[in-house]
Amino acid sequence: MAKTHKDTLIEWLQEAHAFAKHGETMLSGRADALEGDYPELAARMSEHVSETQAHQKEIADLLADLGGDVSKAKDIGGKVSAVGHSWGTQMTGETAVQSVAASIAFEHFEVANYRALITTAEAADEGQAKATLESLVADDVAMAKWLEDNLVDATKQYLGAEA
Numbered sequence: 324m325a326k327t328h329k330d331t332l333i334e335w336l337q338e339a340h341a342f343a344k345h346g347e348t349m350l351s352g353r354a355d356a357l358e359g360d361y362p363e364l365a366a367r368m369s370e371h372v373s374e375t376q377a378h379q380k381e382i383a384d385l386l387a388d389l390g391g392d393v394s395k396a397k398d399i400g401g402k403v404s405a406v407g408h409s410w411g412t413q414m415t416g417e418t419a420v421q422s423v424a425a426s427i428a429f430e431h432f433e434v435a436n437y438r439a440l441i442t443t444a445e446a447a448d449e450g451q452a453k454a455t456l457e458s459l460v461a462d463d464v465a466m467a468k469w470l471e472d473n474l475v476d477a478t479k480q481y482l483g484a485e486a
């Protein structure tokens with residue numbers, strides 16, 4: 324049987340679930356590392372950890388509605404973290420500036436994936452999935468923008484502490 328747009332939607336939602344999980348792990352690690360010296364960055368990252376947890380729940384609900392297997396999303400975690408590695412994985416000893424830069428890259432990666440998913444949901448005629456994905460992508464767009472807006476201040480603070 325030929326693969327339908329809905330099959331693709333389910334498959335990509337399973338990957339998106341695993342990416343969100345990966346993002347949650349990275350962000351909580353960074354929030355902990357930045358808490359002492361960069362409380363505002365840490366607070367915004369922690370807030371996005373909660374948003375990312377909510378995303379996982381919404382994606383899991385969507386998968387259940389579409390008849391997809393949520394547990395499969397967990398199985399592909401290894402594959403996803405290999406891909407996600409190039410997109411902002413936390414490095415030991417990274418500076419606050421590197422944390423922000425890598426997080427910006429990861430948020431844009433999520434945004435791109437969600438936008439491809441929105442197009443796929445539209446092609447599959449899955450209106451509810453499309454609406455849900457549009458609300459999810461807004462959180463990642465906002466997070467990317469916040470990080471970009473705060474990169475200069477974080478860099479200045481880093482340079483000031485170094486001087």
Ligand SMILES: [Fe+2]
Nearest residue numbers: 346430433463
């Ligand atoms: Fe995100």
